[in-house]
Amino acid sequence: MNSSSSEMPNFLHLFKTCASLSSFDCDSNHSTKRLGDELLLYSPSRSQQFSNPNKRIVIGDDSWLKRGVTISSETSSPERQFERQEFFSSFRVPINFCEEQEGSNRLEHFEKDAVNYITPETLYKNANDITLFDCRYKFEFEGGHIYGATHLCNPFEIESIFFKQIPTVKPVIVLYCEFSEKRSIQIYKQIRNIDRNLNDYPKLHYPDLYILNKGFSNYSLQYPSQVEGKYIRMDSKEYSTQYKEQKSQTDNQWNSLKLKKREYKK
Secondary structure: OOOOOOHHHHHHHHHHHOOOOOOOOOOOOEEEEEEOOOEEEEEEEOOOOOOOOOOOEEEEEOOOOOHHHHEEEOOOOOOOOHHHHHHOOOOOOHHHHOOOOOOOOOOOOOOEEOOOEEHHHHHHOOOOHHHEEEOOOHHHHHHHEEEOOOOOOHHHHHHHHHHHHOOOOOOEEEEEEEEEEOOHHHHHHHHHHHHHHHHHOOOOOOEEEEEOHHHHHHHHHHOOOHHEEEEOOOOOHHHHHHHHHHHHHHHHHHHHHHHHHHHHHH
């Protein structure tokens, strides 16, 4: 890329929201064009800021440009692996941290039991730079979630989402569940364990991995304007059937994963 460091943060902000594999829908006044495996992004309004009005930035790996959608499996098989065409991985470009050193924790956080946590305030202030994953059951997610979050509850989807194609720019990832006490912690540890196995310590593909402290239940109260839909409790009587079905499915997925680990060690 030929752009200077002063130009880059503003320009990167233009293409965080692209959302399709075959075509890309961006904000108004922004246009995109596919050229082979490269994604070209143009902005007439921004081009006037540059000395060359036809200047463009070419991104070779566009996997992290996709916006998040629900990707949890509806199949009975807990081992279903999702191909790239079946979901859009939601890795945002952390534009406000682009000049900071990758490989170090770039968000203010605290550590507890080998897990990094951020406060609701930190998420709110840095929302545009953070990739969010909602680790609750599907009925909870569909009832309401933080804007921009992608649903991730099935542990067998982790490798396909995070490790099938490593993003060129290291994202800042935040996970949450209802209280951020169990389900998001399980996903966090699974991501970190796989990452450790793929790298020599202390190197990581995803060093900026965090848990939202106190979870969605607290965040939805503090920042209701940042929530799409409404907060549905996991133990809501109205959704007792969905809860039993989806909890059973998720428990089976984790149990199956544990069995595969044991078989592998043998």
